[in-house]
Amino acid sequence: MLKYGLALLALLSGVCAKTAIYEYTCFGYSVVDEHEVITQIRCNSSDVFDPALEKCVTPQVGHWPCADVVDCSKRADMRYVDIDNKDPANKCKTYYTCHNGYFYGHNYCPGVLVFNEEKQYCDWIYDVKPPCGTLAAVVG
Known part of the structure; x- marks a missing residue:
């Protein structure tokens, strides 16, 4: 027992x-x-x-x-959204880091957030521009 x-x-x-x-x-x-x-x-x-x-x-x-290792040899030092993620459920929810020409792995955004490449952090979908978010461009 x-x-x-x-x-x-x-x-x-x-x-x-x-x-x-x-x-x-x-x-x-x-x-x-x-x-x-x-x-x-x-x-x-x-x-x-x-x-x-x-x-x-x-x-x-x-x-x-x-x-899914990324060639960072010609990329600027920053985080990049995984727009081409093969898993549709994780599209835009992951990002990777390049620094000094080296790939530093993939990261996940928590919960329902998506990666905002412009701001360099995970953000609400309505605060991120397409194709990852729904933020509309303001005209005028």
Whole structure:
């Protein structure tokens, strides 16, 4: 009976603990919990982070899940919206950072916010210009 109680407790703690991917690179990721505590997780030396599965995996022949590395060698130092995100549910909700020609990984905007590239932070959809938001241009 104790064995089943411990198993149920472990299952409930996994279900009740609300965590979300906060940012990721090819070789690790960070999660944020309901108390806004950020925990960094590094993949083993032979693994990479798979954003579709939201965990570190061993790459298979012909499948490299970390294909969304951006070439920052000719980009200005700033954050860029992931407008071409392959996951429609996350379109404009993620962004990446380039600095000194290096790619510094992808980040997620919290909740319902989208990335405002002009202002360089996550913002309400109605305060962001298209294609990520609905802010209309003021004429005159």
